[in-house]
């Protein structure tokens with residue numbers, strides 16, 4: 001049977017360009033006009049498809065959501081993602097989600113040929129099994145900890161895994177709440193049963209009830225993708241309710257009933273169904289404050305918070321930083337199939353330990369991954385962490401030096417697409433170091449998150465000006481992930497795209513244009 005390359009691209013011109021390049025490399029193609037159509041091909045003709053080439057920034061189902069959906073289908077086809085100049089953060093996210101390789105637009109037929117050949121060769125070897133490993137169950141042994149504070153957390157998690165007691169995990173964003181929840185599940189006698197997640201802050205409030213319990217408000221098409229209610233999906237296993245503090249009050253009553261009786265009732269129905277679900281919740285909010293303010297029911301708080309575990313911020317357990325950094329560098333070297341494992345120099349460890357990591361472990365993980373992708377040496381040095389060096393007194397010189405090196409490298413032509421991105425982002429090439437740090441902070445924007453109500457003349461700014469600034473901020477904050485940006489801004493994706501057009505922001509290059 002002929003092995004096909006599935007091209008998923010919503011821009012007809014780009015689709016034709018890719019088709020020609022793929023055929024020039026001697027492969028047959030299938031063409032899909034978007035993520036949904038691409039998934040359709042995988043479901044109906046999956047056995048014919050050897051590799052998928054997909055654009056990351058597409059309307060509808062984008063590249064990242066596509067990779068996730070492929071994983072949810074239980075398929076293991078290698079995916080090569082295509083991104084615009086400046087899309088490094090999106091690439092990093094895609095590679096971490098399991099993409100096989102990436103190419104930068106406009107891609108040459110030779111580069112695309114190399115990526116496809118590599119993906120086709122990866123049929124069973126190391127690369128595939130490693131990518132699969134990302135989705136394998138996470139156990140307590142995977143939790144890197146060197147500090148007494150984390151040792152306590154691991155000990156509590158171990159104890160929680162021996163019972164079905166409801167657990168609430170408290171801690172700032174990125175401290176590892178989901179990881180601990182997974183580890184509790186994996187250590188419990190429900191380990192072989194599903195671990196299902198509902199993130200209350202990622203779903204429109206009016207949809208949460210039907211997502212949890214099922215109901216008529218679910219749109220048909222989406223219902224097909226998501227199958228059934230989270231409580232039913234999790235039957236026999238664990239339901240992880242993330243951002244519990246964002247659960248609407250009216251749904252809190254139903255959750256309380258479900259937690260008390262073990263029975264659920266679909267939205268708009270009076271039929272009750274028995275379920276056997278262990279509840280683990282997580283919150284970055286102070287739930288007691290939420291109770292005091294009347295935003296969270298006190299009875300539900302006591303029902304769910306039987307076994308609270310507080311995970312300290314990374315800056316309060318700095319002993320963990322060197323261990324985490326080394327673990328991430330090793331893991332990424334394997335995932336990226338680098339010829340040798342990248343180490344982390346003592347000076348880099350000193351820098352990483354000196355920094356406060358407002359985005360916690362997720363920010364550290366992203367920083368190490370990014371450094372490992374861009375680094376040229378065997379060891380990551382302070383100069384590989386440009387955004388961090390710019391913010392830690394005593395290391396700023398490294399940031400300037402790294403910017404200069406990056407520029408040199410882009411001229412010399414080694415790994416041009418990535419290095420060009422880095423060079424253009426290096427402090428001093430545009431903006432100030434601190435502005436740059438805001439943009440690159442992986443979710444924390446100390447100064448950038450303030451939007452002024454008045455202009456320099458003291459007059460109130462127009463709604464359009466503030467809207468534009470907010471959209472640009474959200475694009476940077478969510479690293480160009482359109483679906484997330486639209487959701488968080490509370491508007492539809494088509495409205496977002498219309499507004500991007502109004503404000504002259506290229507949807508193919510949102511991070512760059514939003515800067």
Ligand SMILES: Nc1ncnc2c1ncn2[C@@H]1O[C@H](COP(=O)(O)OP(=O)(O)OP(=O)(O)O)[C@@H](O)[C@H]1O
Nearest residue numbers: 142143144172173174175176177178179361362365
């Ligand atoms: N102790 C740890 N050892 C190794 N990796 C960790 C550890 N803690 C967190 N991580 C990694 O850091 C990243 C963020 O962790 P996680 O998603 O669990 O955080 P979170 O607190 O749930 O974040 P959020 O509140 O934003 O959802 C994940 O990729 C996770 O694998």
